[in-house]
Each structure stands twice: as structure tokens, then as C-alpha cells.
Amino acid sequence: MKVLVAVKRVVDYNVKIRVKADGSGIDTGNVKFSMNPFDEIAVEEAVRLKEAGKASEIVAVSMGPAIAHETIRTALAMGADRGILVTSDEELQPLAVAKLLKAIVEREAPKLVILGKQAIDDDANQTGQMLAALLGWPQGTFASKVVLHSDTAEVTREVDGGLEMVALTLPAVVTTDLRLNEPRYASLPNIMKAKKKPIDTLTPAELGVDVTPRLVTLKVEEPPKRKSGIKVGSVAELVDRLKNEAKVI
Amino acid sequence: MSSYAAPLTEIRFALAQLGGMMEIAALPGLEEATPDLVDAVLDEAARLAAEVLAPLSQVGDRQGCRLADGAVWTPDGWSAAYRRFAEGGWNGLPFDPAYGGQGLPWLLAAAVQEIWHGANAAFALCPLLNQGAIDAITHHGSAEQKAIYLPPLIAGRWTGTMNLTEPQAGSDVGAVRTRAASEPDGSYRITGQKMFITYAEHDMAENIVHLVLARTPGAPSGVKGVSLFIVPKFIPRPDGSLGNRNDVRVVSLEHKMGIKGSPTGSVAFGDAGGAVGWLVGQENKGLAHMFTMMNNARLGVGLQGVAVAERAYQQARDYARQRIQSRALGSRDPEPVAIIRHPDVRRMLMTMRAATEAARGLAYFTAGLLDLARRHPELSVRDARQALVDLLIPVVKGWCTEQASVVASLGIQVHGGMGYIEETGAAQHLRDVRIAEIYEGTTGIQANDLIGRKLMRDGGQCALHFIGEMGEAAAHLGGGPLARMRANLEVALDKLQSATRWMLLRQDGDPNQWAAGAVPYLRLWGTVVGGWVMARSALAAEAALRGGDSGQRHLAAKLITARFYCEHILPQAPGLAAAAMAGAEAVMALPDEDF
Numbered sequence: 001m002k003v004l005v006a007v008k009r010v011v012d013y014n015v016k017i018r019v020k021a022d023g024s025g026i027d028t029g030n031v032k033f034s035m036n037p038f039d040e041i042a043v044e045e046a047v048r049l050k051e052a053g054k055a056s057e058i059v060a061v062s063m064g065p066a067i068a069h070e071t072i073r074t075a076l077a078m079g080a081d082r083g084i085l086v087t088s089d090e091e092l093q094p095l096a097v098a099k100l101l102k103a104i105v106e107r108e109a110p111k112l113v114i115l116g117k118q119a120i121d122d123d124a125n126q127t128g129q130m131l132a133a134l135l136g137w138p139q140g141t142f143a144s145k146v147v148l149h150s151d152t153a154e155v156t157r158e159v160d161g162g163l164e165m166v167a168l169t170l171p172a173v174v175t176t177d178l179r180l181n182e183p184r185y186a187s188l189p190n191i192m193k194a195k196k197k198p199i200d201t202l203t204p205a206e207l208g209v210d211v212t213p214r215l216v217t218l219k220v221e222e223p224p225k226r227k228s229g230i231k232v233g234s235v236a237e238l239v240d241r242l243k244n245e246a247k248v249i
Numbered sequence: 250m251s252s253y254a255a256p257l258t259e260i261r262f263a264l265a266q267l268g269g270m271m272e273i274a275a276l277p278g279l280e281e282a283t284p285d286l287v288d289a290v291l292d293e294a295a296r297l298a299a300e301v302l303a304p305l306s307q308v309g310d311r312q313g314c315r316l317a318d319g320a321v322w323t324p325d326g327w328s329a330a331y332r333r334f335a336e337g338g339w340n341g342l343p344f345d346p347a348y349g350g351q352g353l354p355w356l357l358a359a360a361v362q363e364i365w366h367g368a369n370a371a372f373a374l375c376p377l378l379n380q381g382a383i384d385a386i387t388h389h390g391s392a393e394q395k396a397i398y399l400p401p402l403i404a405g406r407w408t409g410t411m412n413l414t415e416p417q418a419g420s421d422v423g424a425v426r427t428r429a430a431s432e433p434d435g436s437y438r439i440t441g442q443k444m445f446i447t448y449a450e451h452d453m454a455e456n457i458v459h460l461v462l463a464r465t466p467g468a469p470s471g472v473k474g475v476s477l478f479i480v481p482k483f484i485p486r487p488d489g490s491l492g493n494r495n496d497v498r499v500v501s502l503e504h505k506m507g508i509k510g511s512p513t514g515s516v517a518f519g520d521a522g523g524a525v526g527w528l529v530g531q532e533n534k535g536l537a538h539m540f541t542m543m544n545n546a547r548l549g550v551g552l553q554g555v556a557v558a559e560r561a562y563q564q565a566r567d568y569a570r571q572r573i574q575s576r577a578l579g580s581r582d583p584e585p586v587a588i589i590r591h592p593d594v595r596r597m598l599m600t601m602r603a604a605t606e607a608a609r610g611l612a613y614f615t616a617g618l619l620d621l622a623r624r625h626p627e628l629s630v631r632d633a634r635q636a637l638v639d640l641l642i643p644v645v646k647g648w649c650t651e652q653a654s655v656v657a658s659l660g661i662q663v664h665g666g667m668g669y670i671e672e673t674g675a676a677q678h679l680r681d682v683r684i685a686e687i688y689e690g691t692t693g694i695q696a697n698d699l700i701g702r703k704l705m706r707d708g709g710q711c712a713l714h715f716i717g718e719m720g721e722a723a724a725h726l727g728g729g730p731l732a733r734m735r736a737n738l739e740v741a742l743d744k745l746q747s748a749t750r751w752m753l754l755r756q757d758g759d760p761n762q763w764a765a766g767a768v769p770y771l772r773l774w775g776t777v778v779g780g781w782v783m784a785r786s787a788l789a790a791e792a793a794l795r796g797g798d799s800g801q802r803h804l805a806a807k808l809i810t811a812r813f814y815c816e817h818i819l820p821q822a823p824g825l826a827a828a829a830m831a832g833a834e835a836v837m838a839l840p841d842e843d844f
Binding site for chain 2: 186195
């Protein structure tokens with residue numbers, strides 16, 4: 001069974017994000033990038049499926065500037081077999097990514113696509129769902145457990161009220177939550193082997209996808225600084241202030 | 250508790266600009282070490298170090314190791330961390346792919362080793378010793394010994410130790426008494442007692458391979474009668490599986506000032522009749538063979554100094570940023586400020602930073618020479634680089650570790666009273682790194698090696714040639730903004746040259762004359778080569794800034810740090826030269842009983 005994994009290059013989770021002075025976006029100069037942590041979990045899950053003999057090949061896909069091949073290399077060092085990079089210097093919004101992934105799925109015909117539930121840069125939490133809808137495939141999002149059979153998958157989902165179990169008919173889309181697994185450290189021999197694994201490069205045009213952004217970013221700004229609190233004298237005063245000053249109740 | 254983030258920007262800069270990574274990756278057999286691979290290796294090492302090894306450093310310091318019934322337990326979590334480390338293949342980085350290594354440059358190994366030591370110095374000693382054992386067997390072992398021992402040692406399933414020291418044989422290795430009697434089957438029976446053996450016994454690996462210095466019957470006295478033996482804890486069968494438990498046991502663990510997570514023990518060989526061992530290399534050549542391992546280990550210990558200095562700096566910097574105390578000097582604002590604003594705290598932080606960068610540059614430069622000495626296609630280049638490695642190894646070992654103690658001590662000072670309190674963790678760095686000036690040969694031994702062997706054996710040819718090379722770099726500093734750096738470096742080089750000629754003139758006279766000033770002379774070398782390293786950094790940073798490099802802040806900081814080094818540390822050179830050349834009179838005059 002072929003498994004396709006989507007990996008995104010994002011600003012490393014340790015980096016303190018700075019907004020550009022002109023409000024046009026965030027400052028990415030000299031900032032460390034790494035693989036979206038949810039996508040690491042997706043790669044790890046695919047590698048475990050392969051180690052368990054349930055997956056035969058893992059294809060890691062990334063999209064964005066040419067430098068995103070580094071993120072694919074990371075996936076290859078973790079155990080993916082080959083990579084596909086769709087290069088684009090244009091901003092790729094979730095719908096465009098989903099359409100590009102759909103085109104790749106149609107070429108590669110995997111039985112399972114695993115994605116992170118969201119990327120830690122824009123936290124959109126849309127691509128997996130959009131991809132499933134575009135493909136007309138079943139989806140198991142926010143997975144904390146995946147049990148794969150030959151034609152079905154049982155996915156345990158983390159939902160607001162607790163856990164939900166769904167049974168999906170393959171092919172299907174799964175998006176990962178934090179508790180699905182703990183990603184491995186790439187071993188030195190595998191980092192070296194990753195160098196020799198192939199990465200194909202494609203463009204949106206070659207895949208016949210129009211990636212023109214549908215949304216316009218008006219402005220990016222820092223979240224407002226938290227104001228210091230005050231002490232109130234009584235419950236009555238608290239209720240009064242919440243009602244008349246803060247106007248939240 | 251302090252955290253550790255490998256200084257990857259610094260490390261990459263030092264690899265490229267000071268270690269010569271480009272040139273080394275072009276050497277035959279090292280073509281794999283492309284920039285993207287080097288980046289990926291450093292990134293993953295940094296992650297493993299920060300997330301797995303660093304959190305165990307303070308645990309190790311608090312718990313120490315435990316000995317019961319001949320078995321040693323390392324601190325909580327160490328065994329599992331070691332398994333991850335070994336399974337990650339990190340032990341094999343610079344070794345021969347024919348035995349399971351990855352065949353990457355020693356220069357890259359040096360950088361990765363710094364990362365392990367920065368995260369957890371007591372832990373990283375285990376792979377350090379292992380590396381030395383692998384190197385010794387690679388160079389002097391028989392084909393059969395290589396086939397049996399190298400694969401599991403390189404994989405990290407087994408670990409290696411180095412057994413020289415005995416109660417009466419410390420710096421005087423020739424005084425070892427451990428005996429080796431030959432058996433008809435070609436093996437030897439080893440009996441004797443060793444002490445201060447790092448990772449002599451532990452619960453992290455399947456087998457422990459001791460490399461032991463001992464004497465065969467009738468061997469000449471002193472260093473000329475010492476041979477090297479392999480004595481495994483479990484005797485491997487011909488197929489490599491583990492056989493009988495050998496007659497070698499840890500009888501006690503040392504109570505140490507630092508590196509408490511590293512089990513250091515006294516080892517008894519042959520209490521029950523004789524430990525089975527095998528000769529490595531030639532009989533009576535043990536010390537020379539062990540020196541293969543020593544050179545490697547001495548570079549490693551120098552790197553340990555760099556690493557702990559870096560960690561002490563990171564912790565002091567973070568503390569200085571958040572500790573609020575006193576208004577800024579000369580300010581009318583009554584609000585107290587973070588102590589990083591105060592000139593003397595900044596002086597300490599700059600000293601720590603500059604000394605660490607200079608030491609790193611020296612250590613990486615030397616590691617790069619090691620690759621050139623082993624792999625350069627031309628014999629004359631290989632020989633010249635090897636001579637320079639031999640000259641600089643005692644400087645790396647002696648000077649980088651002394652700098653590390655200075656830096657770690659300043660780290661405590663930046664913390665003020667809190668630095669003296671164990672909970673902050675600042676003191677641990679000093680306690681951990683203090684041993685680095687002692688083991689693998691004290692600073693005094695390094696200094697004697699530098700002068701008595703390395704300098705004098707070729708009449709100072711290699712040393713004076715290298716001083717000339719450094720002078721050329723100084724000239725490149727020109728008359729512009731780096732002119733002051735140039736002036737100080739030229740004075741320092743001149744002093745180094747004078748002191749070197751002074752030493753050479755005393756080659757045939759009373760050795761006490763040069764030995765009395767040997768350590769100041771070694772410090773002079775370190776200080777001046779450090780200045781040369783910082784000058785090269787400044788030149789590289791300036792060129793990159795001119796070329797519009799994106800790392801503006803890092804490069805600008807390089808220039809400032811280099812300037813600080815040249816103005817505040819390098820001026821020590823004339824004083825050190827004076828002490829180096831002062832001769833033995835004042836040192837030797839006082840009668841022993843009047844001390």
C-alpha cells in the first residue's frame with residue numbers, strides 16, 4: 001500500500017515570531033525553519049506503518065519555494081522513500097494546496113494520505129478536509145490512533161467531548177493530532193541515505209492547478225499586550241464591572 | 250535548571266571559515282560531506298542534544314552513579330538516552346564504512362562532539378573514550394581484532410575504555426606494574442589494578458572493551474617496556490557473540506568534584522587468576538599505540554572545554570538579561586536595569602564569549618588539519634599537516650580547557666551569590682570542566698609535550714613556519730577599521746616568535762630552564778593562535794558583510810567579539826612571553842622544606 005504524506009516548511013516552533021514593521025507579514029529573515037510538528041507526526045505514522053509491513057512505499061510531498069526540499073529531506077531521513085516538491089514562490093493557500101495534492105494523488109494513486117491537522121504558522125486546519133472533499137474520499141481528522149486493515153482504517157479522533165471512533169473505507173485522508181505518536185530522531189545513517197533518495201520537482205502549471213490566492217491578507221499585527229488586572233472588592237462589584245465596564249455578561 | 254541550545258550559527262561559521270570545511274569535503278573519501286548534509290547532521294544532533302541529553306545533565310550531577318555487587322548503575326534516564334544515541338548511529342560518524350561507520354570528516358565529528366559535551370559533558374565522555382578505543386584498534390589492531398571489535402564499538406553496542414593510570418603511575422605512565430603473562434594459545438593473562446577509569450563499568454552497553462597498558466615478563470623498565478592489550482568484559486566468541494565473563498571487576502567508584510554522572514572506577518584485573526587479554530600491535534610499543542588514542546582523546550577533551558564554556562556562557566547571558574539590579578551607570582533614571590547593562594558584567598560576558606569563540610576556532614582548525622593529514626592526496630601536505638596537528642594538540646588540550654575553567658568561573662561570577670548556590674546550575678559547569686585540565690595529561694604535561702617533543706624534535710621548523718603563516722593573516726587586516734587588531738596581533742606574534750627561539754636555544758642545556766616556563770609558553774601559544782583565529786573570523790565576517798550576506802547581526806557581532814579579544818585578551822601575550830622566558834631560577838630557588 002502506498003502512503004502519501006504532506007509536509008510543510010514552517011518557522012521553527014522555538015522561534016519567537018516578529019511582525020514586520022509595515023504589517024505586511026512576519027519577519028522571516030535569518031529565522032530557523034523546520035518541518036511543521038504535526039507533519040512530523042504524519043511522517044512518523046507512515047514510517048511505523050511501513051515498519052509494520054502495512055505500507056509499502058512512502059511519498060513525502062511539500063510545496064513552496066525551492067528551499068522546501070530541505071523539509072522533504074527531513075522526511076526522507078525519518079524513513080520516507082521519495083519526495084515530490086511542487087515549487088511556487090506564490091503564497092499557497094489551503095485550497096490551492098488541496099488542489100495540488102489532489103493532482104498528485106491522481107498521479108500517485110496512494111491508498112492513504114496523512115497530513116498534519118494544521119500547520120503551526122497559519123493554523124488554518126483546512127487542507128486535509130478540503131483534500132478529502134475534492135477527492136470525494138472519507139476523512140479521519142485529529143487522529144490519535146490509526147489501525148489500518150487492507151481495505152479499511154479505524155481512526156480514533158480527538159473531539160471536544162472526548163474520543164470518537166470512525167471506520168473509513170480506503171482510500172482515505174487522515175490528519176494527525178499530537179497524541180498519535182512521538183516522532184523519532186533521524187539516525188545518522190538515515191540522514192546520509194536520505195541524500196540519495198529521489199525528489200521530483202513539479203510546478204502548479206505542470207499539475208494544471210491555478211494557485212492564485214483567493215484571500216487577501218490586509219494586515220498582520222502582534223496580538224494586543226495583555227493589560228494588568230485589578231482586584232475587586234466584592235462579588236457584586238465583579239458582576240457590575242463585567243456587565244457595565246467589560247460588557248461581557 | 251539551565252537549558253542548552255547548540256550554537257549552530259557559530260558552529261557553521263567556525264566549520265566553514267576556520268576549519269576549512271569546503272576544502273575538506275573535497276578530499277578523497279569525504280565527498281559525502283556536502284553542505285546540505287552537514288547542515289542536516291548538525292540540526293539533528295542539536296535536537297537530540299537539547300531534547301534528550303541536556304535535561305539529564307543536572308540529573309547526573311545530583312544522583313551520580315551507584316556500585317553494587319560489581320555492577321554500576323548510571324543515573325536515571327542515562328541508559329535509555331545512550332540507547333537512543335547509539336541507535337541513531339552517532340558513534341560511527343567519522344569511522345570506516347567497512348566496519349559500519351559513516352566515513353564523515355573528523356572536522357564534522359568535532360562539531361558534533363562539541364554539541365554532545367555542551368548538552369551533557371559527563372555523558373559525552375563515554376563516546377569520547379569509545380572513539381579513542383576505535384582509533385587505537387583501527388591503527389594497531391590485527392585484522393581479526395578489527396573484525397571482532399570494530400563493528401560493535403562503532404555501532405555503540407559496546408563501549409571502549411582507556412586503562413593507563415595506577416596508584417603509582419599517573420603522569421609517569423612508564424611506572425605501570427600491571428602484568429601480562431603469555432599463554433600457549435596466544436592470549437595473555439592480565440593481573441593488576443587500574444584507577445580513574447572512565448566508564449569502566451556501566452549499564453548502558455552490552456560489553457565493555459578495556460584497552461590496558463601492562464608489562465610482559467622481562468620487559469625493559471619504564472615506558473619502553475609497556476604493551477597494549479585488549480581486555481573485554483565479556484570475551485567475544487569468534488562469531489562476535491558474548492561468551493564468558495572476564496576476570497575484570499570494578500572495585501570502587503571515585504567520589505568526584507564534577508562529571509558525577511560519568512562512572513569513574515578502580516578496576517581489578519585478575520583477582521580470580523587472570524583476566525584474558527590480547528596484545529594490540531607490537532610488544533613494548535604500548536605507549537606509542539596508546540598515543541594514537543591519546544591524541545584523539547586530547548582533541549576531544551579540548552572540545553569538551555569549548556562545549557562547557559559555551560554552555561556556561563549561555564546560562565550567564567540568560568541570567569544577566571533577566572536579573573534586575575541597580576540603575577544604569579551614569580543614568581538619571583532611578584529604575585534598576587538588567588545587569589547585562591552594567592560594564593563589568595558586559596566585560597565578563599564578552600570575555601566568556603570571546604574566549605569560547607577563540608577556543609572553538611583553534612579546536613576546529615586542528616580537527617580540520619587531522620582530515621588533511623589523513624586524506625590529502627599529496628604526501629608532503631599530509632606530513633606537514635600532521636606535524637602541525639602534533640604541535641597544536643597539546644595547545645588545544647591545555648589552553649581550551651584552561652579557558653573553559655576561566656569562563657565557567659566567570660559564569661558563576663555573573664550570577665553573583667546565586668552562582669554559588671547549586672540550584673542555579675552555574676557551579677556545575679565549573680565542577681564538571683575542572684577535570685579537563687587534568688585528565689588525558691595535565692596542562693603541565695601538555696606544556697612539556699609541546700616544548701620537549703613537538704617543538705624541539707624538528708628544531709622549531711613547524712612552529713616557526715606556522716608563526717609566519719599567522720603573520721600573513723595579520724597583514725591582511727590592513728590599515729582600515731581592523732588596524733588596531735592587526736597591531737596587537739603583530740606584537741603578540743612577535744612575542745611568540747621570541748619565546749619560541751628562546752626555548753629552542755635551551756634545547757641542549759638544563760631542561761629545567763624551559764620546563765619552568767612551559768605552561769606560560771603553552772598559554773602564549775593558545776592566546777596568540779586564538780588571536781589569529783579571531784582575526785580570520787573578522788576578515789571573513791567583513792568580507793561576507795561586503796558581499797551583502799543576510800546574517801548581518803551575527804557577522805557584526807563577530808567583528809565586535811574579535812575586536813574585544815584583540816584588545817582585552819591578546820595583550821596578555823607579552824606578559825606570558827616574559828614569564829615563559831624567565832627561566833628556572835626563581836622557580837627552583839626555594840628549598841623544598843621552606844615551602
